[in-house]
Amino acid sequence: MSGLALRLSRCLLRRAAIAVAALAVFAAPASATTIERVVSDGGIEAWLVHEPAVPLIAVDFAFVGGAVQDPPGKAGTANLVAALLDEGVGDIDSKTFHARLERKAIELGFSAERDTLRGTLRTLTENRDEAFEDLRLALVLPRFDPIDVEINRAQIVSALRRATTSPTEIANLRWWQAAFVDHPYGRPVDGTLESVPTITIDDLKGYTHRVLALANLKVAVVGDIDAETVKKMLDRVFGGLPAQPEMTPIAAVAPQGLGQRIVVKLDVPQAVVTFGGPGIARKDPDFMAAYLVNHVLGGGAFSSRLYQEVREKRGLAYSVSDSLIWLKHTAVFLGGTATRADRTGETLLVIEKEIHRLAEDGPTADELAKAKTYLNGSFALNLDTSSKIAALLVQLQLDDLGIDYFAQRPQMINAVTLDDAKRVAKRLLGSGLLVTIAGRPEGLVSTTAD
Secondary structure, eight states, X not given: OOHHHHHHHHHHHHHHHHHHHHTTSOOSOGGGOOOEEEEOTTSOEEEEEEOTTSSEEEEXXXXXXXXXXXXXXXXXXXXXXXXXXXXXXXXXXXXXXXHHHHHTTOEEEEEEOXXXXXXXXXXXXXXXXXXXXXXXXXXXXXXXXHHHHHHHHHXXXXXXXXXXXXXXXXXXXXXXXXXXXXXXXXXXXXOOTTTGGGOOHHHHHHHHHHHOOGGGEEEEEEESOOHHHHHHHHHHHHTXXXXXXXXXXXXXXXXXXXXXXXXXXXXXXXXXXXXXEEOOOTTSTTHHHHHHHHHHHHSSOTTSHHIIIIIITTOOEEEEEEEEEEOSSOEEEEEEEEEEGGGHHHHHHHHHHHHHHHHHHOOOHHHHHHHHHHHHHHGGGGGSSHHHHHHHHHHHHHTTOOTTHHHHHHHHHHTOOHHHHHHHHHHHHTTOOEEEEEEOOTTOOOSSOO
């Protein structure tokens, strides 16, 4: 069995054991979820939801930094770090550490995003002490053994090679590159075929030293654990990290290339289209109105305008959607679809027409009312397991939305008026689009050099 297959097998075994305990962790509505702010003796903060009904503990955390802190020319460093933190630790090699996690059904994982390096820990309550120690070792004493580095590097390079023939990956990557020229957001989080082979063990150690620090740490804990125990856990697990990060300043930036279309020729049956433009920041007073407008346009529901016009009325694509993406230094709205090469032009024309129509006229009163009902009702789906709650609590901290957000959210949604929605629709959708297409779309060519 390959190294990747073995790791996946072990991960699935641990998840299966934990899932048995997690099936019915939270059936209460969002309004009934009590969040407590806990601060350890060492000054480390976490948000806690204490739920003793099921013997499971979920810990989620994030370090602000992420892939934007990759060294120059070393895109993919954060991603490789994330792949290696749950390998060997301290005086325990990778094989022994994996066996140790598997023996107690402890699930430990890390991932890199543009702005954050995230981690998750899932454990049964009876194994919490060993699980917390395993997490401490992974953060404070990662080994970065050469053999583990090369195995994970090879897996990443293999995935990057596969991505060079994936129209979805190509269209998305090209969009970010064109939208954020000469900015870290334009670099792929996973790195490139050129950059990943150049990442050294010193680069990995340097990244962890610079980014994994207490001042840029956000933590959430959900499950069968009380506040006093959480306080002790925070100091034990995270207390050995540096107090302050040493990060490179990142400039605020807006998407570029609006009005351009970039076609990347690829011999595939369908053409994949990625489209987008400037978004609205999460802390902007207009965000909730933009969130509702986006839902009307293509926010994932079957009733959205793009879904109805592109799929239901014309059968141009199986799916089409868009979403708001907010990052620390920018915000975008981004959408996509896949369609037949000979109908790509028609599909893109319909998308552009609907975006323009919504920007000019805004949503109808009925559309806005339905969007409010849907977004208020569907939010509870993010709160039906300990894992979902923990992840959401970390995101709320990163977004600086306040510990009372669950209670405030329905009021913020309901407060959006039709006039607000029409004004914000023009602001959100009226700046033009950057479009990237991977495939051989008939009759469409780049309107900029590629």
